[in-house]
Amino acid sequence: MIRMGFICLAAGLSCGFVLAADAPNLGQVLDARLSTAERDIVPLVEAMPAGKFDFVPAAGEFKGVRTFGQQARHLATAIYMMSSAILGQKPPVDIGKTEDGPESVRSKEEVLKYLRGAFTFAHKALSSVTEKNELDMVPTSTGGKQIRLGAAIFILSHSYDHYGQMVVYLRMNGIIPPASQPAH
Numbered sequence: 001m002i003r004m005g006f007i008c009l010a011a012g013l014s015c016g017f018v019l020a021a022d023a024p025n026l027g028q029v030l031d032a033r034l035s036t037a038e039r040d041i042v043p044l045v046e047a048m049p050a051g052k053f054d055f056v057p058a059a060g061e062f063k064g065v066r067t068f069g070q071q072a073r074h075l076a077t078a079i080y081m082m083s084s085a086i087l088g089q090k091p092p093v094d095i096g097k098t099e100d101g102p103e104s105v106r107s108k109e110e111v112l113k114y115l116r117g118a119f120t121f122a123h124k125a126l127s128s129v130t131e132k133n134e135l136d137m138v139p140t141s142t143g144g145k146q147i148r149l150g151a152a153i154f155i156l157s158h159s160y161d162h163y164g165q166m167v168v169y170l171r172m173n174g175i176i177p178p179a180s181q182p183a184h
Helices: 001-016 026-046 066-085 106-128 148-172
Strands: 137-139 145-147
Touching: 001 066, 026 106, 066 106, 066 145, 066 148, 106 148, 137 148, 145 148
Parallel strands: none
Antiparallel strands: 137 145
């Protein structure tokens, strides 16, 4: 219980919450972090022109990497998969048979709809994590097991891994990521 208290304290402070009698619960803290990721990632995907969703860097060591659209689709698929594990239920949409998601999701509109749906499902999942269930084992996509809190943290960390990659793709196309633009 002491370890959990430390995790909540650290997570609460990192979110800017003041610890008090009405301090947020673990699910609220995780969900707040997810909201931040969503506010960074969805506008980033929206900023890439539809004609550039098939963009892959050509210079340097980029053989075999995902296109911009595949990056966003993979991220959404991973979010759906981990959220499904946290909730113990099937995703609300077809996520395909691989970690790259359904091949039918290709256009900018389709990818954005899929990504937004993944975040909606993840909000439900992360909000469900509590001090009582955080250490429960949930399945991984590789057939193993992990703790529920670990799956929640994966959603957040993996999201920013791909955010960083997609930022590079935007900048290589002369586009300043929305989160890097000055506020108006």
